[in-house]
Amino acid sequence: MMQPFFHSRIFIFFTILAAAGLVLYFGGVFQAWGETHIRIAVAGPMSGKNAHVGLAMRRAVAYRVEKMKERKDPLAGRIEILVYDDGNDPARAEVIAREIAERADVLAVIGHHYSSVALSAGPVYKQYGIPAITASATADEITRDNPWFFRNAPANSFQGSIIANYVSHILTAPAATVIFDRDDYGASLARGFSLEAEKLGLAIKNQWGFDTTAQDADALLESIPHWVIDSGDPGIIFLATHDAEGARIVATLKHFGRDFSFIGADAIASENFLTALEKLPQERFRKGYYSDGIHAVSSFLPDTANRTAQLLGHDFMERYGEPLSDIDIGYFDAAGLVIDAIGRTLSQAAPPERSNSMKDRRNAIRKYLSERTDPGNAYRGSAGEIYFDIDRNLAKPPWIGRYQGGRLLSAPVQFQPVKAWIGIDNPLEEILAERIFLVNKQFLHRLQVIYAGIDVNAISDLSVENGTYVVDFYLWFRFPGEFNDAGIEFVNAVPDEGSTGPLTLGEPIMAHTGQGVTTRAYRVKGKFKGEFDLRDFPFDEHRIEIRFRHKNHTLDKLIYVPDLRGMRGGASRGADYGFPPLGGWQVTDVLFHQDALENNSSLGLPRYFEQNVRIEYSQFNAVVRIARQSLRFIIKSLLPLFFVLVLIYLSYFIRDFSSRMGLGTGALMTVAFFHLSSTTNLQVYYLVALEYLFFLLYFSTVLSILAPLIIEYHQRKADRDAAHIPVARRIAGNIDRSGRIGQPILIVLFCAWMFWLFG
Template sequence: MKFFEFEFYYQEYIMKKLLLIVILFLLFFIEVAILFLWLHPLSPLNKEVLYIGLAGPMSGPNQAQGLEMVKGAEQYLDYLHQTGGELPGKKIKLIIFDDKRDKDTAIKVASEIVFQKKVLLVLGHEDSNTSLAAGKIYKRNEICAITASAIAEEVTDKNEWYFRIIPGNISQINLIANFIRNSLKLKSINLISDKYSYSSSLINNFEIMAKKLGICIKRKWEFDSFNKKIDVLLKTIAAETSKFPEPIFCAVRSPVAEKLIPLIKEKNRNIIIIGPDSLSKQAFINALKSDTEEEFIPGLYSDRILAVSPLIAEIADKDAYLFRQSFIKKYKKEPTRIAGCYYDAMCVAVEAIKKAEIQGKGHILSDRRKIRLALKSFYNYQNAIRGITGRIFFNTKGNTSSPPFMGFYQNQRFLPAFVQYQPILDTDQIKDVFTKTLKGDIILSDGKLMIQSRVVYTGMYINEISNLDIINSSYTADFYLWFRYKGMFDETRIEFLNAMNPVKLGMPVKNTINDKNVTFRVYRIKSDFKEDFVFHNYPFERHKLQINFQHADMTKDQLIFVADSILNFSQIMGNLKKTQLIDADDWQLGEPSFYQNTVEKKSSLGNPKFFNNQYIISYSRFNATIPVEKKMLALFIFKIFLPVIILMLIICFIRYVMPGKYSGFSISVLAVLFIANMLFHLNIFLDLTVLYPTTVDYAHFSVYIMIVISAFILVLKNSSSEKCGKKIIEKILIYTGNIIFFIIILSISGLQLYIYAFKSSG
């Protein structure tokens, strides 16, 4: 008896020793892992920090602009983190500097940035005066700066270290003058300018362009906005404008325009006012909205105002649409233009750092030079950076080669004009260049040939979705499709890219032309469409029904679709029902969204000069997206996972509750559970018929593993051996199996929760 007691205590002693060794080994392993994560240069927790500076007005009266700069830049860093686009082993961090929009402060900030020897390059400054002041410091100390707001030509002129990703003064003026002459067909205009440097530069360039294009300047008013009697001067100018009915080019800053334009409109509400980018800023329209008259009658002062802008969300690509969605989600408000532009500025900065292949810590000076060379390498359309404002590449002066957009106000919203100008990438692909130049369809702007592009406002009203077949990814859509445009446009040549059969528009159900020469045509379409649904997250499934089309003949330099969000279609057509989903009682539709994006194709076009480097052909594509998801999604998910949950509960009961003497019976039950799991799994496979694993597949895989481990542990427990060592090994294996068992349960539960909470929300 004593011998057996001794043997029992000896086994227990050995077991405790072995467990202690295992625990010490695990602790040692964890410690080594922590040291690796903390010290090793390849560790994800030990990334080298790369600093990008952002300088702007973070305090004072212009603080709002500075904060928008920060939001835009940080939004791109968030995007980079979410999409895994960060540099391997490196982390980019933003350092913010406050220049108070003051030249002297800007010089101090620039000096601090340079001598800290931390910042690789700078984003900013917000306005031209601070950019010019700081630019001298950056040039002298060889550090690049990228502005997305300062438009004075002097900022980048003779400063090879300063880059601008938005069109400068000359690009703006060239577009405005050509738009006045060739699109509005005006031969005369009046001018209003401020003696402030911003205004004087614009007016001087405009007068030169007006003379070249044969535009007569009837009257010119000039004032000093810093004059103590400025309000009296503005009232006097406004009163005089009523005697001159010609449109006005108003080259003034936003704070001045906010006061002047209501005064002019009170005298003549139908007068056309054309302005630079200062009139397209959010601050300008916000100030007009605060006016009692404009607030009571939206558009009273703002309608019939045209202006240029480096970014108009409605005309931009899908990236701009996604940026807007994520910005609203994060900040609960619409992004401003400056936020969008500094999103692009950060994008350019990051891409330059990637291309520069910098060495990092201890090589700041050489890395700054490499970044400049990288920025210089983005010099044409083919190797441009794709931003939300379009493709960004620089000319020899460090200015973007992309033109600004022309827009107009309607009901306090700034929208794209019906005519835009796009750069011509290759004149060999343009027919009748000489004739189009004479007609004004092709213009020379800032040394670049540009062609007139038609903007077609396009909208869709979904009447019903039927024949929804999720497994085969097909559905029938019944919808109204409308177009609003000026001039000639053949909408019957559009091609639906995901239609199962060719779609013919037929005769329009509505066809009108208003007094502004805007054509409005509506078509009713019913057709079958196909979409490749993805089931990776099944049963946490939310799908997107899409309808997209592009013009068969007109490329993007000729045609740009714009989602028409301003038209009240229901009011025009009347008696429109809410979108219905027919014959799919267990599914429900979400709110549809509409946007345009650019589709690019590469082709040699049969031209030998493009055989080695193919030509990029771009088309504007209109997209409608309708989310669809299961009704009572949580209940559906529970129903799909119910067999897995029951099987796991039975396995746990066998493992932890069933007495050991019934181990033979338990193993038999596990075999039955294995077959049951196979049948449930096979049933799901036959329903989906997809060739890749889904979330529910992983759950069933986990059940297989749990059954195998449980059976293995039961066999070990049931086996008998006289050798003490073997029993110890058996116990270790049992403990290991239990640990793996719990890890599987926690992992699969955590995965399902993660997918339900995050993935399915997209």
Template structure:
């Protein structure tokens, strides 16, 4: 019978027989067996039994477990987990030796593997960079440093505080959103106490520091004049939000003003006194300060062409001396004083029986001044850059946010300070100013030149209170609004003035001849009819998000003095282009003007934004505009009856006070707001005879806006429940046996296809949009997760086929942990972004 050849099996059997009598020979035989078949697991196990060193035993057990993941072997390995493995001498020749460092790239499969590893590293680095960028999404890099100087402990600390609040609020919002082109904005706030000496010292400190790109301040004329030469010599642009003295910007081509100056204010006051109040004589009482003297001199110069300034009295001590001198003149009086003296003068004049109108400069055009007067508010006419009842939509939203943050409505100082900040940052962005500390002098020069280039409406910056651009001497070109008291608050006067831009010399001559345009110095003003407008919503329903239409039922009333052309309005966002008001329900004309009430019920349309779907907020608007009258001729402001109502009242139906205005299923009405805005074209549209055609034709619009939000929880329960079930089923696929790869793969593919169908069903209610909405990202995240489960199932099956049981178990365990972790990360992202 022929002799059988030795194999790993036969050699191992012989070694087992010698293990007690000759263990050394048994180990040698096991070494020969493993040289014949290194994958024979029993030989490794028996060699582990025969070696006397724990390090060698650990090596043999590791090799045996790598071939077959036996629990007994694993327990023995774990008992030696603190021992470093070492190769026994019997198998040194059969263990793969260490490899030298590669000198040249390895071709073929390993080269491709290296490329894949490199690609994976690049992807991981890119993801890490994105993660770092996301985690540090706040602005970084060289800051835009802005100095703010105000009289925080000066003559009017409340106004100065609003300057600082207005700027700080904007900077906080900017930095939270990523800054200006990625650069944070850094404020440096100084208090000059409205003292020229202190202002000089602060200006010198700002120059020595050398870091501020520009300055917002100072608060009053005297301090601005003290600082202006220092900023000019150092080449630092400055924008004052409240110093109206003409000399501030006249004396320096580096100083700008984000509100009107005394010359503009004086022109408007002179025409208002002569044309609206029909005054032939005016007395002026002014503070004996740089601000007061500048305002008095400018008014005297402007009013010279209309009447006589019968008295010009400075307040140097007790204001009652001025009261005694003007109370018997019988002429209207203009107060060019700060708030403290103004309150004493008005109360003193009314208490002494003074019946004539009282005018005031912008320093008195504040709610705090009005409230301090108590009941002495009759026949009061105050100039202001900002009338609360005629704010535009963005300005109204800003005012409400300011009140939420600080507990009170903002003064106009907060708005003009915000404009001063924004216009500078606008130039930084528009002119791509680099913010290199080594080139700050050049950056300041470019900023100054950029501000000076804002010289007409076509180049204006769209600021909070309207287009912001500057005269040749750096003062903002903006109209002066006039407010009066309704006994409770300051509201716009029935007649306003606005700057007239003549279309042609012939049109100007005709307008001057018929009195519709008034010349004052080198400026032309025209009267503008003010229409107090109110909307009382009855019902909002039948929302169609696909075409952006909805039905609105509401009452509309108009109050005005003057021609009835003010009531000739159209609805610019009505589905029917010819929708008219129809006959009024009430039409009353008396000595106080005209009151007309209408009811409108029809479909309107708006452009909707769905990027946050289904967490989106939509705005349902009703927008009216005069058919023929431009913004120079008529303006629509919010009626005081609307201002008197609490915000929650606007959400109750005007037809049934017990009902809500909202009748849209699955949506909640959160607020209703009413505001005006000016729209139009910078082109004259071919009409050379129209008023204001030099800079285009503009119209005043009035908007009622209802904000609605989806009732998200029921929506998510209804639309995401199938997805939740798919998530659970897909997770179960990770618990199948590794060898059964077909079922998990099939489950993952089915989940992907089902998710695509669900996504199409959920988004079918949206119009065709070119961007990805929020809910789609969630579905895409699950599709990626399901695809990952398919890949894991395939890899597990491959590892099981190669008998790499340990690697398969590690992959399975990682997938089962990573799956819910991934879901939690996606959910957390949605909570952070949309909560």
């Protein structure tokens, strides 16, 4: 009777265990089925000549959701993206907007691409009360007087004002010529630039407009460069045009052989602008032949990207084979903001959430977006903070880029919002000295760009247990004007043995000044501390980091950007970075990026005691990502454990009790010894991945010890009672068969689980 009872208990136990696992595993699926889908519409040019832009919009939104799924965000499984093709056609956009708005299950709209298209769709969204956000349509009228439309990009009037101030104060040009498209996009840019130029006393020599829909558009585009030549010195030429027309004008004027200065709006910063120029033979022969020296504004520049945007850019390159564009990151962040609004409003909804009407849920999302009005409650996107002005436009000024070698890099001077007046004793003096500007009712700092570069020579003395390492590297700064690099502070440097103080730059090994730009280079060797997480040991990956900032200059006055053109390997993944490999480790990537180091302090000034004053410093980060060569470590350090598993398995083929007990207890002591020796030095309070292997070994060895004990118990009972002999034989046979079959299955399942977790 014992054997059936014994087997029935085991069967019931494993049945309950399997049922519990199924409930836990599929519970989320059943729950998701019981909840409503969250539907978001993406509207853009999915066909026609701008279909590539529509593809970028769609994939950016989809990738945003995919990243949520990677983080196991429960909201991600409920999101459904509905794609609509407006063909960049205003009439078609109005029809599509009405189709979207009349659906009872769409919470928000992300799109459209062109200003004229968004202007056509906007009134429909306003009429039906559905929130929409664009990251590319920049005409002011889109969001003005429409509380349902938001923009993750600066409005054209703001762009025009920024450009006029940059031309007047930074480039110090006395005059300008405006060439503009007469559509909503170009006309509003030209108007914003001209109004601000008049306030600044910047002379407008000529303004020439064209209509791309007119029959004589080609003839007019051919004539405008000749008019520029005939007018004498045009000053700086402001291109308030789309990318293709801007490229055509630049190329035609370049053919005349004169050296013209250009500055353009965000369309001139797009990949399409460069693509149009690359079709010309001179540009193919020498990259940058047409574009070098042109200034353009953009909401995103790769060299100003923080770590999040850098990693996103690498992910995009690996997945799509294309660099991250302003469209990609603009709509990626727009989707993130919309989803954040949906998630927060759902969490605040009265249960059950389905009882709330669609009208109420849409209005709650609109209200949440409308409340993002300052840096203090901004949404932290990959390209930085997103907060809106009174007309729901991105309130941050755009970056100013300058083409060099066919790439748009940060210009030496930028504008940055004045987030706090702490440390500014005389604002009027700062304004008169042109260190602070008033643009569109917003105060902006004059921001100095410091191009910083690091070439690593060697990494040594890596101690994963202590999180320390020694790095020998070249560091240089390139800048116009003045920069006190003696104030550089290495944030994560730690004192080395024999050191008498904090790590400093020392004397420069090279200093050079030419054409108003100074370069100073140093050789630095120091000990640094990283934040190493060993939970994945021995499949762990870590970051070797060098971080520095200026002790006195805050982010509103100075920003570091990686000197990608000058560094070894630049921004290319998989390049030869020029330093010897670390033993037992593989370099998987090298990143250079800037971000903000934040402190909240009133600095003891009474007028700031009740305020949330945020002081930010620009911090430069050089990151070498390394991965442990796990297979080599396992073979070198854990090979004896493989033989332990083999011996445990062989024990199920041995009949002798003493031999089996000897194998089991010996295996247990061996596992314990290796466990202690492998993990003691790590000095961590949490479990590491390797310990799961030891838990498997402990489980296997304990079973290998229990098996002969059970067999021996029944064998002795059979010695006293002959009737028990068949039972003892069956139990011994069942245990041995279970061990011979079960242990390999257990090992295979464990290996599959580890491969799923760590690849």
